[in-house]
Every structure is written in structure tokens, then in C-alpha cells.
Amino acid sequence: MASIFTKIVNGEISSYKIAEDEHYFAFLDINPLAKGHTLVIPKKEVDYIFNIDDELYKGLFAFARKVALAIEKVTPCKRIGLTVIGLEVPHAHIHLIPINNIYDMDFKQPKLKLEANEFEAIAENIRKAYNEIP
Ligand code: 5GP
Numbered sequence: 001m002a003s004i005f006t007k008i009v010n011g012e013i014s015s016y017k018i019a020e021d022e023h024y025f026a027f028l029d030i031n032p033l034a035k036g037h038t039l040v041i042p043k044k045e046v047d048y049i050f051n052i053d054d055e056l057y058k059g060l061f062a063f064a065r066k067v068a069l070a071i072e073k074v075t076p077c078k079r080i081g082l083t084v085i086g087l088e089v090p091h092a093h094i095h096l097i098p099i100n101n102i103y104d105m106d107f108k109q110p111k112l113k114l115e116a117n118e119f120e121a122i123a124e125n126i127r128k129a130y131n132e133i134p
Contacts, residue, residue: 040060
């Protein structure tokens, strides 16, 4: 059965999309730790990130870097934290989280509850910044 994230890539489940190319897809996490919390995935459905083949794996991090630079450009924060957990959704994904201190990466913290229009505004800002990166 297709993962939730494959369904998002295929447009069967809606998402607040940030960027996409032939192999990768980035979209806002629906339960964000911070405004701008984004997930970056390979379109190919692989559960465990370290089972991704070398070329696709390197490309995933290069794609995530560009997304992180875009988030950073439009989000007040010290930097963008990156983590991989993957215990909930069996489709490899990188979390990109705007942070000001180490506690901002703590997944035990309550998640933000945002309205659809807030998600859309955040996604639009990051998309614009992403498209301006050469
Ligand atoms: P992990 O697998 O890394 O432990 O967590 C999965 C992440 O995916 C969580 O942060 C969760 O909020 C996010 N997530 C789960 N289902 C959906 C969904 O349907 N849409 C979006 N945008 N994010 C999701």
C-alpha cells in the first residue's frame, strides 16, 4: 500500500507544497514544531533513509539544503535544524525546523496548531524564496 507521503506526492492527499523536482518533494509538516517546519522526501518510497541508494541519498540532501536556505530566508530563527526520525511514517523524510535553541528540536514539545490560511501563507513565502535561489 502506498505511504501517506506517496499519496501526497501523487496529489491524492493535499499538502502545502514547497518544492518539487523529478526525484524529490518538500511540503510543510502538518503538525509543526515551528512555523516553516518542512519535510523533504524522495519520491521513491523507501522506508529507512539509510537504505536509499547512494546517488538518490546525496541528491536528497542537496535538495533539502536548497529548501533549508529558502526557509531560513523568510523565517526569523538562528538557523535551520535538520533531523531524521521516521518512526511514524515509513517513507524516508528529512525534517527541516527553524530553531533558536536546542529545545526547539524537541519532538516532545506541543505542536503548533495553524489555520489553513497560515499554512498557505508560510508555504507561499518559502516557495517564493526557493524560486529565487539560483
Ligand atoms: P516521523 O516519522 O519522522 O517520526 O514523523 C512523521 C512526521 O510526518 C510528523 O512530524 C507528522 O506531523 C508528519 N505527518 C504525518 N502525516 C502527515 C500528513 O498527512 N501530512 C503532512 N504534511 N505531514 C504529516
